Amino acid sequence: MKSEIRTIAMTVNGEQVSVDVEVRALLSDVLRHDLRLTGTHVGCEHGVCGACTILVDGESARSCLILAVQADGSTIETVESLGSVSSLSALQEAFRENHGLQCGFCTSGILMSLCAAERHGEDLEETLGEVLGGHICRCTGYQNIRAAIEAHWAKSVTQ
């Protein structure tokens, strides 16, 4: 049995895109393979690790737990919507300054969760606990990620 193909339309990082997807395709795979947005990383593929976290209509969500066909009509934001190598976003700069990443595999998902937290006005404690708690990092021991969040929240986030 072959999988049905549907054409979906999404706004991805501010751009209108239309893409043909298998109905069983995961949003994470469509972002990476079809749209070549490989900043979204795929770790566990069952919602535990948080590496694939993106924003769907402004809320952080696991892109491995959403069928691409479900994202039809949605606004998607990935790590590529943040700064560039030559011009990091304030949050990315805080991660760089505080050595908030080592291998970087988990980083893009964490950054997107933090974007949602910042926009929703989450306080520092909520962000360090609940929000970061949705991500697994096997390099840093979290201390430097917490330092980066603390620095960014102190500098840029209105309490």
Add this chain to the structure above:
Amino acid sequence: MKPPVFEYRDPRSLDEALGLLNEYGDDSSILAGGQSLIPLLNLRLARPDYVIDINKVPGLDTIEVLPGCVRVGALTRIRRLERDPKIRAVAPALSDAFQNIAHPQIRSRTTIGGNISHADPSSELPGVLAAYDGRVQLTSSSGSRWVSWSDFFVTVFTTTRESNELLTAVEFPTDQNFSYEFEEIARRPGDYPLAGVCAGISLDGSQVRAARLSAIAIADRPIRMTAAESALVGVDISNAAVRQAASQAAAAEINPMDDEHGSAAFRRGLVSTLVKRTLDRLAGVPS
């Protein structure tokens, strides 16, 4: 780690969704928030012929705070529910329980109907529903019926929902004489709990008129701890010894199993501690 091939249906009305369930029944899986179904698909533990995505069915994402109950449409996301000030005002323990479900990144998608109909014995909301004496609405092409929590949950991942029925709403009675507390213990915040307790008491002064105590993650479905409830009726909740006695009664009446996460004795201890903590808070005493 990719979903198997299935046929996808995305009905645009409740009637259309119920018609599809009539037609495909046991060969289909209902996709709501997807936070349990999609992992099962990715792991190939579920291989439905049809996936019926109900996200485009209008009218199922309602929050109603009515006299006597909070009624929530099945498609309402937990992230929205946990932020709802009207729910927190009338059922704060319910709001606390919402915030114990997985992580914010999951709760943004998780729906109340999906969470409850998945019937995971470790899941928070079935236990809260049990303590509140709540019920669920099941709807098929031939009509709707309300089913109490105790007639709904059968065993692990199994409910009395017929294959042609859709869980359409959940109702938490908010008897204003009752105050509730919810607490769980997990290895890390956001993990499935090793045990969780929801405690509700109705007081006349400091005398307990009625008590409702439920526990999760210790049996194949959420349970009420009726011996501990009985032990509380008529006693003075401000007396630490009676709260201690109720926590011991709870530990004695439950029948947890040993598993890879902990022994039965360990879980008994957790439930006892949680009953003590929730009752302490209901008595206004810091644990």
